[in-house]
Amino acid sequence: MAFTIGELGKATGTKVETIRYYERIGLLAKPERTSGNYRSYGKAELGRLSFIRRARDLGFPLDQVRALLSLSDDRTRDCATVDALARDHLAEVERKIVDLTALRSELSALLDSCEGGTVGDCRIIEALAPPATSGETL
Amino acid sequence: MAFTIGELGKATGTKVETIRYYERIGLLAKPERTSGNYRSYGKAELGRLSFIRRARDLGFPLDQVRALLSLSDDRTRDCATVDALARDHLAEVERKIVDLTALRSELSALLDSCEGGTVGDCRIIEALAPPATSGETL
């Protein structure tokens, strides 16, 4: 029924240092200690850390995880805030996908255009170098 | 013909602090100084900083930018190394797109499944909470 920090880590896929870090920043409460000053965790902490990890896996940053945790405490409240948080995060993920997709096109166009040869002829370098105002070496 | 740091920043879309940062980490050489100890830049620095910025905009991390810069110096060399760098980076971008796309599906499925109501019924919270081993509040 009681875990050491290492066991809690194994159970949740979290490194020991990360758990201590979460404690330091107040995301996890300070747990009880054994006589030998080891942290001692129970089911409640396991649940809380699992929650945190799943939210992190979904890409929520820690401050949003914090918000989700405190929202989830009051089960009678309207879930609109939770949903808004998730919607915001989804929008952010979508923005990143758009950005990266544009990047991918640029990069692959660059790669397609390079035909090998010397750096002097490489289209990738050429694309990076500033527009030739007059013909001299960088 | 000579720019202040602010002018160089405006010309390249770079914050002044970022330029000083690049200098500190050796990505830009220490420029000349005016009598009043202001940094003074010329065309060459403008070109180099533009190169850096474009590479950054394409998502290359600074150490790869550094590598690209030093590769671009020797224009007679084979461009295979440049191309390999770009290919690696493209692969990385593609990995991120895959990850984010999976994330997007998960998030939007979650959002679709929530029908409003209280936090107690919210599917988003439910999906984050650990599998109910017995029915108690977190």
Next chain:
DNA sequence: CTTGACCCTGTAGTTCCTACAGGGTGCATA
């Protein structure tokens, strides 16, 4: 001559961990 925009240095903060260094603790084994 004063105001304001700009510049200088140096340091600390951001995000989310991760990695030591320099110690204790707990359990098995020889």
Next chain:
DNA sequence: TATGCACCCTGTAGGAACTACAGGGTCAAG
């Protein structure tokens, strides 16, 4: 009992790529 060894403790620093002060100088205009 001594000795490993795996694990735990605290506290601090690093890493990526900036960003933001604080506490000053400099320069051009009015």
